[in-house]
Amino acid sequence: MSMKPRRVEDRQDHYYWKAKKEGYRSRAAYKLLQMDRKFGIIRKGYWVLDLGASPGGWSQVAVELGASVVAVDLAPMKPIDGVVFIQGDITSKETREMIRGVREKFDVVICDASPKITGHWDIDHYRSVELVEAAFSMAREFLKPGGSFVVKMFQGQETPRLYSEFKKHFRFKKLHSPPASRKRSSEIYFIGKGFGGKFRPKRDDTD
Known part of the structure; x- marks a missing residue:
């Protein structure tokens, strides 16, 4: 990732400059740090599968938190x-x-991947949905029982459906927007903990 500001929003962004100063490869590192601080996602000794990992900001955070990481990206x-x-x-x-050749099961699966942005909201939302569903498929295959899953999605008409599907598989489930997300961004994160089977329904955890 080039450390030169490429856009006006970068030049004016607190987390962009914080990442540059503290050696993170992307400002997104602070999103995972904030979510981990709030929800306790990654622990020392864990194995983490980082999907859509490049340039590596989330992998850096996972290692700092004491995890071993398998990172995957087309780039x-x-x-x-x-x-x-x-x-x-x-x-x-x-x-x-190739993943299975390194590790059969993981304690945590994380995904901060974004589709190529077209500027057309409907197209970008549905491309995001495809990525999110692919990440969830990976989580179902590679998560240990009791494991955690964190994935970014763009809010839209498919968000309730995705949440309804994902929450069946986790004891704790929540939609969350960390402080480091840009205020004008439509991104939101699904956080699921306690993977494994269907659970007795409780009141909505999205608040």
């Missing part, structure tokens, strides 16, 4: 100590086999 990523990087498509059988 290349510069090496990080404690991270095994796999360049591949998360929807492909070959990529899944």
Whole structure:
């Protein structure tokens, strides 16, 4: 990732400059830090599968929190100590086999991937949905029982459906927007903890 500000919003963004100063590869690192501080997602000794990982901000945070990481992305990523990087498509059988060659099951699956933005809200939302569903498919395959899943989605008409589907599989479930998300962004994160089977329904946890 180039550290030169490329857009006006970068030049005016607190977290952009904070990331540059503190050595994170992207401002998104603070989103994971904030969510982990609030929800306790990653612990020392965990194995984390980071989907759509490049340039590596979330992988950096996971390593700092004491985890070992397998990072996956179509784009290349510069090496990080404690991270095994796999360049591949998360929807492909070959990529899944490469992941399985490193680790069969993970304590946490995280995904901060975004589709290529077109500027057309409907298109961007549905492309986001495709990514989110692919990440959830990976989580169902690779998460240990009791594991955690964090994924970014763009809010839209499919958000309630996705939440309704995902929450069946986690004891704790919540939609959350960390302070580091840009105020004008439509992104929101699904956080699920306690993976494994269907649970007795409780009151809505989205508040």
